Amino acid sequence: MSKRIDVSELNVYYSDFLAVEDVSITLDAKSVTAFIGPSGCGKSTFLRTLNRMHEVIPGARVEGRVLLDGDNLYADGVDPVTVRSQIGMVFQRPNPFPTMSIRDNVLAGVKLNNRRISRADADELVEKSLQSANLWNEVKDRLQKPGSGLSGGQQQRLCIARAIAVSPDVILMDEPCSALDPISTLAIEDLINELKDEYTVVIVTHNMQQAARVSDKTAFFNIAGTGKPGRLIEFAETATIFNNPGQKSTEDYVSGRFG
Amino acid sequence: MFSGAALGAGVLIVVVLFAVAMFLVIQALPTFSAAPADITGGKGFTSYIFPIVIGTLIAAAIALVIATPIGIAVALFISHYAPRGMARGLGYVVDLLAAIPSVIYGAWGATFLASQLKAPYQWLAENMGWIPIFGGPASGTGKTILTAGIVLAVMVLPIIASLAREIFLQAPMLHQEAALALGATRWEMIRMAVLPFARGGIISAVMLGLGRALGETMAVALVLSSGPLIASLIRSGNQTIAAEIALNFPEAFGLRLNELIAAGLVLFLITLLVNMVARWIISRHKEFSGAN
Numbered sequence: 001m002s003k004r005i006d007v008s009e010l011n012v013y014y015s016d017f018l019a020v021e022d023v024s025i026t027l028d029a030k031s032v033t034a035f036i037g038p039s040g041c042g043k044s045t046f047l048r049t050l051n052r053m054h055e056v057i058p059g060a061r062v063e064g065r066v067l068l069d070g071d072n073l074y075a076d077g078v079d080p081v082t083v084r085s086q087i088g089m090v091f092q093r094p095n096p097f098p099t100m101s102i103r104d105n106v107l108a109g110v111k112l113n114n115r116r117i118s119r120a121d122a123d124e125l126v127e128k129s130l131q132s133a134n135l136w137n138e139v140k141d142r143l144q145k146p147g148s149g150l151s152g153g154q155q156q157r158l159c160i161a162r163a164i165a166v167s168p169d170v171i172l173m174d175e176p177c178s179a180l181d182p183i184s185t186l187a188i189e190d191l192i193n194e195l196k197d198e199y200t201v202v203i204v205t206h207n208m209q210q211a212a213r214v215s216d217k218t219a220f221f222n223i224a225g226t227g228k229p230g231r232l233i234e235f236a237e238t239a240t241i242f243n244n245p246g247q248k249s250t251e252d253y254v255s256g257r258f259g
Numbered sequence: 260m261f262s263g264a265a266l267g268a269g270v271l272i273v274v275v276l277f278a279v280a281m282f283l284v285i286q287a288l289p290t291f292s293a294a295p296a297d298i299t300g301g302k303g304f305t306s307y308i309f310p311i312v313i314g315t316l317i318a319a320a321i322a323l324v325i326a327t328p329i330g331i332a333v334a335l336f337i338s339h340y341a342p343r344g345m346a347r348g349l350g351y352v353v354d355l356l357a358a359i360p361s362v363i364y365g366a367w368g369a370t371f372l373a374s375q376l377k378a379p380y381q382w383l384a385e386n387m388g389w390i391p392i393f394g395g396p397a398s399g400t401g402k403t404i405l406t407a408g409i410v411l412a413v414m415v416l417p418i419i420a421s422l423a424r425e426i427f428l429q430a431p432m433l434h435q436e437a438a439l440a441l442g443a444t445r446w447e448m449i450r451m452a453v454l455p456f457a458r459g460g461i462i463s464a465v466m467l468g469l470g471r472a473l474g475e476t477m478a479v480a481l482v483l484s485s486g487p488l489i490a491s492l493i494r495s496g497n498q499t500i501a502a503e504i505a506l507n508f509p510e511a512f513g514l515r516l517n518e519l520i521a522a523g524l525v526l527f528l529i530t531l532l533v534n535m536v537a538r539w540i541i542s543r544h545k546e547f548s549g550a551n
């Protein structure tokens with residue numbers, strides 16, 4: 001399953017501080033959208049509002065609408081727990097549960113809410129998820145070993161396997177390669193290309209080559225200065241953003257003149 | 260310079276511990292060679308010490324059974340549920356509980372709590388008396404081993420709660436966010452990312468609480484109306500090692516003194532054993548502890 005996200009007029013606040021202002025954007029189903037921009041421009045903050053993970057931070061709140069195939073994630077009575085099971089997330093630093101085996105890590109989300117799963121189904125799901133994350137061949141002989149024993153790149157792919165095991169509609173990635181070496185980064189980028197056949201993928205990245213390599217569309221975020229809110233400056237096909245941007249600041253950023 | 264001071268401090272601790280252990284052993288020795296008839300009770304040291312060892316363990320067990328779940332729940336509430344201002348206030352209150360001297364707890368238990376518990380004990384004896392631990396007739400004063408255990412529970416609760424709170428606050432945000440992003444509720448997140456991380460710390464906290472419960476003297480001495488070992492928790496009777504030593508030490512001389520020190524040695528060994536078991540439990544799960 002894969003769903004489209006429509007964001008309209010979204011403001012994000014940390015208590016009284018306006019962190020991201022007036023973002024309207026449509027993220028297509030079965031595509032990869034990259035968010036780029038200088039540090040502190042609000043792209044990660046905005047990403048977190050797409051599955052309500054910003055609510056973990058005390059005082060963070062939003063105004064506006066986020067529609068997942070037409071259903072408002074912020075409507076009254078919508079449980080953030082449900083939202084997050086539909087919209088998965090991969091973090092900057094690989095974070096497999098250290099107390100769980102590789103197998104249990106993959107099944108962690110599936111076993112939530114007291115859902116029961118038969119052993120055969122679980123085995124099948126573990127294999128399928130790890131296959132999809134291009135990790136199966138490396139770990140199939142040590143599924144009972146702790147996930148923290150894997151390399152950084154393997155841990156990150158384990159986290160992706162864990163996210164897709166719950167069959168989400170959308171996968172959000174918050175700088176998933178920034179803690180990884182170039183070879184592991186390549187493995188993750190290949191994986192992102194495969195994931196878009198089935199999922200809507202949104203990736204925040206500091207690496208412009210990465211955005212150019214993996215994404216179909218790119219959104220450029222920027223801030224006018226410290227203390228000012230982040231804004232969506234330009235959103236277009238990735239090729240357009242990098243070769244023929246409509247805004248001066250986008251051009252300055254992608255050509256490396258600042259940020 | 261610094262390494263010398265550190266080494267000195269390390270050596271000093273070992274020397275002090277060794278000196279205390281040697282003192283206990285040497286002073287206790289006459290007890291083991293004495294004729295059984297000369298020992299209090301007249302049947303040798305084993306039959307003298309056995310009932311009070313059991314009494315000590317019962318009182319400590321009651322304390323832990325009550326204080327562990329409440330302590331963990333209080334700690335979790337402070338670390339993960341309460342709004343920030345309330346959490347801070349509650350934290351102070353818990354720390355304040357730990358600062359109350361044990362003689363105050365003893366006085367409170369003996370004068371207030373015991374009389375409050377008379378009626379419940381009566382009820383237990385009448386309705387659940389068929390269970391040996393609630394066998395009647397219930398104590399008329401309420402000064403029973405169960406009351407002592409409850410007072411001990413109140414005393415170890417702040418230790419468990421404040422240590423567990425510290426551990427819970429250290430649980431990595433990284434893994435808590437991972438759980439939430441998978442669609443975990445707050446309680447599921449705590450079970451996935453906080454409690455497994457904190458297991459070693461919880462065991463240490465409980466063991467420290469146990470250490471206090473085993474060694475606590477004043478509160479038990481004031482609360483418990485002691486007597487021979489009995490199964491019922493709601494009749495007067497039973498005794499703990501620490502209270503036995505405290506109550507009899509001022510008038511003891513000669514062999515009786517050696518006897519009490521031997522009892523102290525036994526308490527020392529029990530505490531040592533408890534700590535070793537705790538270490539073993541913690542080390543058993545090292546591979547999955549998150550330390551690697």
